[in-house]
Amino acid sequence: MLFVVLFAAIAAFLALRLYAVLGKRTGHEQALPRPAEERVNTPPVPRTLDMPAEVRETGPRTVDQGAENGLRALVAADSSFDVGQFVEGAKAAYRMILEAFWKGDRETLGWLVEDQVRDTFVAAIDAREAAGHVVDNRLVSIERAGISNIEVEGRIARITMRFDADVAMVTRDAEGNVVSGSMSDAVETHDIWEFSRDLKSGDPNWKLSDTDEA
Template sequence: MLIVVLLGMVAGFLALRLYAVLGKRTGHEQPLPRAAEERVGMPPAPRTIDVQPEPRDIAQRYVEPAAENGLRAIVAASPTFDVAEFLDGAKSAYRMILEAFWKGDRETLEWLTEAEVQAAFGDAIAARETAGHTLDNRLVSIEKAVIADANVAAGIARITVRFDADIAAVTRDAEGQVVAGSLTDAVETHDVWTFARALKSGDPNWKLSDTDEA
């Protein structure tokens, strides 16, 4: 089953920060197409990771100690939750959201992000359009994705994932001339994204609720 991980970002003053961060580090990538079925939810991963003691050696590769109690609470409230499945979907969501932002695809961002994040991304896209800039970016690779924190409060589960990725980025002006970046040199990026979901909701999708830099 595919689980959509959607992003939520700090609104208000972070809208400008978002443009500075994503415009600089992820604002230079070409969007990568995704299969239609992946738009239904985050794609599954092999169910090989659990936070139970049995596969401890595997879990340690993808879950930091600070997140373990929170993940146990999420599993207790939602027994079908699977760490590996979630992480695999989170990586797909990371790619999809960045690509949508780079393309200025507001419709995709709307179903991938919460309201405050939508507003922040929308402001950043509008600022880019006003400047006459377009982004020609490529997500070269996601080197690592680990769960750094997790918690449940008032029925809302939140999971923070730290992504280490390589991104080739170029900003072009209205004439198509390169004004920043390079597609031949990938830049290391370190993002911390938090995904949220109401556990009692019939909607299995997760949405991005916050972003930051590692």
């Protein structure tokens, strides 16, 4: 019982920290990717499971050169913006959103993504459930997460992140039989996610506003 309480407390702490960095996800959206379980039908690349002067990065580079002008504009508009904190929060959001989608957790998606993005995810969940399929996916690792573009238009800032990750993908039917995929191999995935925020709003949280495949 003590371990259950401890894990629950840790989960609550992580959720609150993520909320503080990226916030609730609630509509700006373009083409969304196919649900991850549908990607197993595309040729996989298996892996066995055995910035500007005023904003300096430490460790691996997380801002592409093409995004540096946008970063300067963002820092000029919001001096509290921190590249490292944002990237770490985006990585946490990436994992939480994928896991919520795979589990069919509509409530969690409701505060992690914007309305139009959520509608697309929910439609995919509904179709999956109607077919009697269950997804048993697992995010094995995030190989790279970096900012590829930043735009500031008026009071709205948009940050585009690229995620290169390894995902184990399995889809099962209602009886638990494997329909597609494998848990013994991980598939390389490349996703483009956009986060946006109203810089004049009192809410400091960024919202997931668009997703696509690289």
